[in-house]
Amino acid sequence: MNDDINLKIKGVAEEIYKKIKKKEQPNLDVPLRSLTNVSYDDNEGYFKLLGKKKTRTLTASTIKTFAQSLRMMVLSKQLVDSKDLATKREVYYVSKNWGDAKFNDQPESDSTMDDVEAMLLTQRERMGFVPEEDGGAVTGKLKIIEKDVETGKTNTVDCTKFVSGAYNIPNQVEDLEFQTDAKFILAIETAGMFQRLVKHKYWEKTNCLLVSLKGVPSRACRRFIRRLSDEHNLPVYVFTDCDFYGFMNIYRTLKVGSGNAAHINKFFCVPKAQFIGLTPQDIIDYKLPTHKLKDVDVKRGKDALKNDPFVHHHKEWQKAIKQLNDMKVRAEQQALAVGGLNFVMEKYLPDKLKNHKTWLP
Amino acid sequence: MIRQTELNELTEKNPDLVEEKTAKAHELAKKQRDISVAEFFSRNRHLLGFDNKRKALLTTIKEAVDNSLDACEEAGILPEISIQAIDMENERFRVVVEDNGPGIVKKQIPKIFAKLLYGSKFFKLSQSRGQQGIGISASVMYGQLTTGRPAKIISKISKDDPAHYYELHIDTQKNKPEIVKEQVVEWEKDHGTKIEIDIEASYLKGGQSIDEYIKQTAIVNPHATIIYTNPKAEQKIFARVSEKLPKQPKEIKPHPYGVELGRMIKMLKLTEAKTLQSFLTNEFSRVGSGTAKQICENAFLLPKTKPGSFSMEMAEKLVKGIKQTKIISPPTDCISPIGQELVERGLRKEINAEFYCSVTRQPSVYSGNPFVIEVGLAYGGEQPGDSSANLLRFANRVPLLYQQGACAMFKSVVPTAWRNYGLQQSNGSLPVAPLTILVHISSVWVPFTSESKEAIAHYPEIIKEIKLALQEAGRKLGSYVKKKKRVGFEMKKRGYIEKYISHVGETLKELVGFNEIEEKKVEESLKEILEKKRGKLEDIEFDKNKNEDFDEEFALKKDEGDDDE
Numbered sequence: 001m002n003d004d005i006n007l008k009i010k011g012v013a014e015e016i017y018k019k020i021k022k023k024e025q026p027n028l029d030v031p032l033r034s035l036t037n038v039s040y041d042d043n044e045g046y047f048k049l050l051g052k053k054k055t056r057t058l059t060a061s062t063i064k065t066f067a068q069s070l071r072m073m074v075l076s077k078q079l080v081d082s083k084d085l086a087t088k089r090e091v092y093y094v095s096k097n098w099g100d101a102k103f104n105d106q107p108e109s110d111s112t113m114d115d116v117e118a119m120l121l122t123q124r125e126r127m128g129f130v131p132e133e134d135g136g137a138v139t140g141k142l143k144i145i146e147k148d149v150e151t152g153k154t155n156t157v158d159c160t161k162f163v164s165g166a167y168n169i170p171n172q173v174e175d176l177e178f179q180t181d182a183k184f185i186l187a188i189e190t191a192g193m194f195q196r197l198v199k200h201k202y203w204e205k206t207n208c209l210l211v212s213l214k215g216v217p218s219r220a221c222r223r224f225i226r227r228l229s230d231e232h233n234l235p236v237y238v239f240t241d242c243d244f245y246g247f248m249n250i251y252r253t254l255k256v257g258s259g260n261a262a263h264i265n266k267f268f269c270v271p272k273a274q275f276i277g278l279t280p281q282d283i284i285d286y287k288l289p290t291h292k293l294k295d296v297d298v299k300r301g302k303d304a305l306k307n308d309p310f311v312h313h314h315k316e317w318q319k320a321i322k323q324l325n326d327m328k329v330r331a332e333q334q335a336l337a338v339g340g341l342n343f344v345m346e347k348y349l350p351d352k353l354k355n356h357k358t359w360l361p
Numbered sequence: 362m363i364r365q366t367e368l369n370e371l372t373e374k375n376p377d378l379v380e381e382k383t384a385k386a387h388e389l390a391k392k393q394r395d396i397s398v399a400e401f402f403s404r405n406r407h408l409l410g411f412d413n414k415r416k417a418l419l420t421t422i423k424e425a426v427d428n429s430l431d432a433c434e435e436a437g438i439l440p441e442i443s444i445q446a447i448d449m450e451n452e453r454f455r456v457v458v459e460d461n462g463p464g465i466v467k468k469q470i471p472k473i474f475a476k477l478l479y480g481s482k483f484f485k486l487s488q489s490r491g492q493q494g495i496g497i498s499a500s501v502m503y504g505q506l507t508t509g510r511p512a513k514i515i516s517k518i519s520k521d522d523p524a525h526y527y528e529l530h531i532d533t534q535k536n537k538p539e540i541v542k543e544q545v546v547e548w549e550k551d552h553g554t555k556i557e558i559d560i561e562a563s564y565l566k567g568g569q570s571i572d573e574y575i576k577q578t579a580i581v582n583p584h585a586t587i588i589y590t591n592p593k594a595e596q597k598i599f600a601r602v603s604e605k606l607p608k609q610p611k612e613i614k615p616h617p618y619g620v621e622l623g624r625m626i627k628m629l630k631l632t633e634a635k636t637l638q639s640f641l642t643n644e645f646s647r648v649g650s651g652t653a654k655q656i657c658e659n660a661f662l663l664p665k666t667k668p669g670s671f672s673m674e675m676a677e678k679l680v681k682g683i684k685q686t687k688i689i690s691p692p693t694d695c696i697s698p699i700g701q702e703l704v705e706r707g708l709r710k711e712i713n714a715e716f717y718c719s720v721t722r723q724p725s726v727y728s729g730n731p732f733v734i735e736v737g738l739a740y741g742g743e744q745p746g747d748s749s750a751n752l753l754r755f756a757n758r759v760p761l762l763y764q765q766g767a768c769a770m771f772k773s774v775v776p777t778a779w780r781n782y783g784l785q786q787s788n789g790s791l792p793v794a795p796l797t798i799l800v801h802i803s804s805v806w807v808p809f810t811s812e813s814k815e816a817i818a819h820y821p822e823i824i825k826e827i828k829l830a831l832q833e834a835g836r837k838l839g840s841y842v843k844k845k846k847r848v849g850f851e852m853k854k855r856g857y858i859e860k861y862i863s864h865v866g867e868t869l870k871e872l873v874g875f876n877e878i879e880e881k882k883v884e885e886s887l888k889e890i891l892e893k894k895r896g897k898l899e900d901i902e903f904d905k906n907k908n909e910d911f912d913e914e915f916a917l918k919k920d921e922g923d924d925d926e
Contacts, residue, residue, distance in 0.1 A: 013872035020869075020886050058865075060854040060891060067864035074868050101864045 005080050005127055008120045009073045016058075016070075027057040028069060030119045035259035040309035045271025046255075047309065049262040065112065067101045072116045079128025083149075087132050088113065114261065121263045123219070125172060135169035136221035139198055140209035142167075142228075143179040159209075166198060166212065173224045180209065180232055185225060186349075187211045187273070189240035189250055193333045193344070202345050206353075209234070217254050219261075222268045225254070229272050236270050237353070242278035242288075243330035244300045247321070251275050252310050275360040276352045280323040283331050286348065289338055290329035301325045314361050402477075402502055402533075409499045410763075410813035414452060417503060418562035419571050419762065420813070421456050422446065424496035425556055426578065427759055429460035430585060431489045432554070434606060436463035440585040441601075446564065446571060448592040453508060454562045456500075459555040464518035467525050474501055474514055474556065475529040475538035489610070490759050500558055502531050507561035511541045516554040524548035564592045569762045575599070577753060577760035580707035581699055581801065602706070607758075608697040613805060614646040616691035617656070617683040619729025626676050629668045637679075638664035647689050659685040693724030693731040698803045699758065704737040712797050715741035715845075718837040719799075720830045727822035732804035734823070736830040738838050741845075744795035750774075750784075752791065754817075755801040761815055768816035770800040773827035782839030783846060796838075800827060858891050 012028070019026035031037065032054050038047035058066050075094060079086055086094065092109040095102045103109040117124045124130070142159040144167060159167050170176075186208050188194045194212035197203070203210050211225060229236050238254060240246030255273040257265025283290060293301075301321050304311050311317045324330070336344045352358060406412060410420035422444060433440035438461060445457040465473060477498050501512040517524035528542035548555075566572055575589050579599035586601040620628070634640035641653035648656070657664045660682025662675060671679075699707070704719040719737040726732070744751070754761040754770045765771050771791075779785075779792035786792040808818040817823065866884040870877070 010872055013869055017869050017873045017875075017883065020883055020890065023886060023890055025890055058887075058891070060858050063858055063861040063865070063891070067861040067868070070865060070868035070872070074871050077872065098864070100860045 005120065005122060006077055008122065009077050012073065012119070013070070025057050025059070027055050028066065028119060029053045029055050030115050031121075031263060033114065033118055033260050033262070035307050035309065038257075038259050038262045038265075038309060040256060040313050042313060046265045046269035047257040047259065047262055048265070064101065068095075068098075068103070068112050069116055069119075071095070071098050071101055072112055076116070076127040076129070080126075085128055085130050087130055089132050091129060118261065118263055123264050123267070125219075130171040131218060131220075133218050135171055135173075135218045136214050136224070137166035137168050137194070137212040138209060138224070139166040140203035141180055141182050141207065142209055145177040145179070147175050147177075149175070162198075164198065166194075166210075169218075169221050169224045171218075171220050173220050173227065176224075176227075178228055178231060180228075180234075181207075182209045182232075182234065183207045185209045185211060185229055185234050185236045187213050187217075187225060187236060187238045187254065188333075189213055189215070189246055190333055193239070196341075197345065200342065200345055202349075205345075206349075213240075213250060213254070216249050219264070219268050222254055222270060225273075226268070226270045229270060236273040237276045238273050239276055239333065239349075240278070241330065241332045242280060242283060242324070243293075244297060244304060244321070244324070246278075247275075247317070248300070248304050248308065248311075252308070256310050277348070277358070278331055278333065278335075279358065279360060280320050280327060281358065283327065283329065286336065286339065288331045288335040290327075290331045290335070293325070293328045293330055297330065298325055298328070316360050320360055402499065402506070406503070408811050408813055410815070411499070411503050414561060414563040415565050415569070416763065417507075417560055418446065418454055418456070418564060419569070419574055421500040421503065421558060421560055421562070422458065422571050423574060423759070424500050425456065425458035425558075426575075426587075427490035428497055429458060429462055429554070430582060430758070432462035433460060433585075434609070435489075437606060437609070438462060439601065439604065439606060440582070441588075442585060443588045443590075444575065445590045446592045447590075448564065449559065452561050452563055453559060454564065454592060455557060455559050457555065457557045459553065461550065461553045464522075464552045464554055465516045466518060467516075470514055470516055470525060470527050471529055471538035471540055474498060474512055474527075475531045477502070477531070477536055490757050497556070498531065500560070501529065502533070504558040504560040505530055505533075508559045510559040513557040514555065515546060515548055517548050517550060517552050520551045524550075574760050574762055576711075577755070577762075578758075580711050580753075580799075581704075581755050581758045581760070583703055583707060602710075603703065607699070610697040610805070611692075611695040613692060613695045613731075614644060616647055616726075616729030617641075617645050617686075617688055619691075619806065620645075620680070620683075622676060622680050625680055626671070626673070629671045629676060632668050634668055636664060637662060637666040637668060640668045646691050652686065652688055656682050656686045658682075690726045691729055691731050693726070693733075695805060696724050696731055696733045696803050698733040698735050699801060701735070704735055704799060704801070708737045708739045708797065708799060712739040713743045714739035714795075714797070716838065716841045718834050720833045722826055722830050722833075725822060725826050727808070727820040730804055730806045730808075732802055732807075732823065732826070734826040734830045735799075735801040735803070736827070736834045737799035737801075738834045739797040739799075740838055740841065741795050744797065746793075746795040748793065749791040750794055750796035750798055753797060753799045755799070756807045756809070756814070756817060757803055758801070759814070761817075763813075764810070764816040767810055769819045769824050770802075770817055770827060772819060773824045774798055774800070774831060777828060777831045777835065779835065782835040783842030784838075798831070800830075802827075855892070858888065862887055862891075 016026040030053065031049055032052040037050045037052040039050055040047055056062055056066065075086070075091065088110055089106060091113065092103055092106040095109055103112070113124060113129055117127065120127070139159045139162055144157045144159065146155045146157065148155070157167055182203070183206070188197065188210065191212055191214055194210060197210055202208070209228070211221070213221060225236060228234060238251050240250050251273070254270050256271065257269045278288070282288065301324065305318060305321055311321065336348050339347065402409070411417045426442060426444065429442050430440050441461045443459045447455040447457070449455055474497055504510060504512060511528040511530050514527045514529065515524055523545040524547065526542070526544050526546040527540060530539040530541055531537070532539045564571070572591060575587060576599070579585070579587055583603040584601055584606055587599040588596065589599070590596045628644055629640070632640050632644055634643050637657060638650070638653050641648050641656055642650055654664060656679070660678045662678060662682065666675070698721050701719045701721045704721070705717050708714070708717050708719070717737070717739050720735065722734045724731050724733050752765060752771060752774055754765065754768060761768065774791060775789060779794070784792040784794040784796065802817060802823065808820060808823070810816045810818050862884050865887060866880045869883055870880040
């Protein structure tokens, strides 16, 4: 698999070399990274990359990014060869050795990394690059078997043994193995709500696995949920705030992937996921306290209606987004505390899990 | 037409005639003269250019030089003028100006130098430096009032004539010359005039100094040789670069539109014509018998009215009638501009710049007076880029150093949209750029805002012409500035290529796995590919030694001294 990356990188470099030999301007093809370059088909269950490409021809104005992309590939090759990893932040610091080709800030370096990743149609993890961010956390009746690549020894983590903590999902989840007899996975947007459910051992009462998404789920977290649900045939229920960030950035990304790294959506999506709340209808039904939508929020809703292929596919989502925009409010998960601190466990979730009709696809 | 000699005779017989029977303004002037000319002068010295000691030195030299240049050109002689300003200590200076002009006939010498409002230029319409006949006699009076010493004049009209030496005072009560000494002397020159005046003054260098004035004068008078010795006894010679005298401007009769009431009354008194009809057709340009009849009709005056019998009211009617009559514009071939090529050459000597351009407009007319506007621009080079552009103003080849803010030229430069030509400019000010702007007006009658001839009056026709000339020159400049920016941008891009090319080579070496020789080859090829794509680079670098006309000695410097406007 790693040789595969090295071959791809070498392929790109040789292509450029050949062009220069022929006295032609070399170029790099990068898939267009945006929602306009994905399609959605329910049967496939994820955002699929369309063929749109942006060709970066080497000219005086592109030579800097061109040089940086090549530098990034060399670094990747070195990491893969030495079986090492570098975080995005570390890559940014490594670039400080590149003289004039160094990155001035991390977003610049991240963006070049994303470009190279998309260009090679691979995952940055395979190129030896890992994110800094937390991969999310899991708890419930789950045993995770970890394997030390160097020694070959294994270690089993029994998640039921955690009292107040949870298992932190690592950046590399491909080699993990799972044992569980839980009935479903409940993915939760906020760490606060996750803490409440962990504290009261909600997983024990309902025999589920609780996953803390910590905002927009990281790739590792998405892949973790995907493997868990695939291998043990578990339904996935997603529980977020009632706002467009929760709907689109969190739920939609988890379920079908994003426009930004569409070439990897196939592996990093959870097509089984279903949205149980909070829905705009919940605000009405449970008389939840709300906050006003800001202009930017309203715009985000309109953008989703206009540009998001996933929303285009689902009338229910279109309805829900319009409803929320008309109500001009949003509600947080914690707003359920208005009915009592444990209202969420005693009333809301049991109601929801029973009544499929209140869900969104 | 009134002949100059006849006019002289007229004023000879009755010296007060001209002033006595003229407009109200002159009557007022007469009253002041009754107090004394000296009083009038000291009250109005700022109008005549003697507001302070520094300016007095400039004005005195300027008036003498203007007269010399005018006289030489009128006589068809290539001017050679020597100017000396000698520091006599205690704020006294001796100004000596000597020319190779045609000289002055003996009996005229006292009046020309020692009688205010006497001269040949006031009565004719022809492009010349002097206009009112105030200048040199005002300097003589200033010298007399501040030092008490007489002006000393030598003049000789030909090899066979004697040189006449005069020491003159002005009788400040009667405005008459007072001859202190008169004698025939030996003078080595064939012809010419020399004047020596002692005045109270001060000498400072800088933007409004005599040094500056003389340098600028030399720029717009490339046919003149000027030898200048400053009060520090440093001599500079501005040698003639053109052997061609400027085209002799033609004298024209005034155009009816340009004649105001006072002047009209004077003309009516002095004409030989017997009827209004013949007065109009004989004394004015562009008036034929048809037009004359039309004027009479519009003025409700009979064509047979005798000019001598005109009352003030009738004269007013006549001026009004003229305004209501359509009369074709005056002839414009009487103007002698410097010329596009010489304007540019003048600038080349003055400023070591990268780019020069100049524009000479077609003649135009304001209030019946024809005029021509010329503009020259010098951009870049050794000029400072972070200060306002330097504006050089000239009227009939005379530099204007004072009252820039009040001048129509400044008022035309400021609202011109220099930003369109790639320069920086904030509202209501000169552009900020390494730029010198030269503006020159030639006219048979330059409309100054005051007698001291420092600023051009704001006639809409003049402002319009200056703006058009600036725009025309500005467009030429703009295309250069833009080209320069483009080339600068291009240079930067090429620098960019140089900067990153080695990274491409090095990484490809590592990824593809070739040796260092190949790496160099890749870099060479890549450079070739990228530069071929960008095309040949035009050479637009400034080379300070490229301008062969430029003379460092001659160059205008904006450093020493402070401008005390």
